[in-house]
Amino acid sequence: GGGTPVVVSKRISTGMDDVEENKNGGIYTNSSDIELVYDGSTVGNQTVGLRFTGLNIPQGSSITKAYVQFTCDEQKTGTTSVTIKGEATDNSAAFTTAAYNVSSRTKTTASVTWSIPAWNTVGAATTNERTPEIKNIIRSGFSTSSALTLIITGTGTRTAESYEGSSSKAALLYIEYTTPLKNASIANNLLDNESISEEGPNDGSYYLFPNPVNDLLHLVFPSAGNYDVVITNVQGMVVKRNKVVSLEMVSIPVADLASGIYTVTVSGENTGIIRSFIKQ
CATH class of the missing domain: 2.60.40.3080 (Immunoglobulin-like)
Structure with a gap:
């Protein structure tokens, strides 16, 4: 692609688009926060699914920059490391409450590891609460109406705002792209x-x-x-x-x-x- 990058910035827009899957495959769709990723011995290390819609990115565009911005919901400082992958499809289907609906999806080969810094301040949305560069896990075969899903696994705990907790502080996907x-x-x-x-x-x-x-x-x-x-x-x-x-x-x-x-x-x-x- 060429020209000046176009910026797209989209938050999670419904409670069904930020979901948590527990270690037994159960899907939790209406939590007041998102645990990245450990949520106690009963739930275990969760698989978190984030689905972003309305991106309106033309097919074949070159993604030049991308990250997810979270907002801190609880102070957490323990060692936490997560792996972020995309769903390997050009238009991600909506999440359902079927068992293992997040982890069973086909994932991208490419992944990004995030050793998450301490989250010290509730309400903060700084670089500490921001993922590393994730452009390499975003496909460019989608159409302008396509939805994009990110799947997060790992160990440790950081607690982010969810759509139900605060729709204005839900996870935000930031993308810069150039058109083909x-x-x-x-x-x-x-x-x-x-x-x-x-x-x-x-x-x-x-x-x-x-x-x-x-x-x-x-x-x-x-x-x-x-x-x-x-x-x-x-x-x-x-x-x-x-x-x-x-x-x-x-x-x-x-x-x-x-x-x-x-x-x-x-x-x-x-x-x-x-x-x-x-x-x-």
């Missing part, structure tokens, strides 16, 4: 097992960037048209397949790929082009 160039889009459907044409002549008009890449790989095509994009690892295994409808450029999220060297094969418009990139 040329309105490029990805149709995230698997391709048929069809042959990929051999490498064609390189006229210099096809390229990818950045290389090496961390989270979003941009592909610029030789001409307007429909393209099939296949990414393989060094073992030759296909790790991503995308059917692209684009004027000139498309952006593909690769944050979930392990570090290493990958090959991109693009076929379409009677040409086949192969390029390599390094995932950091």
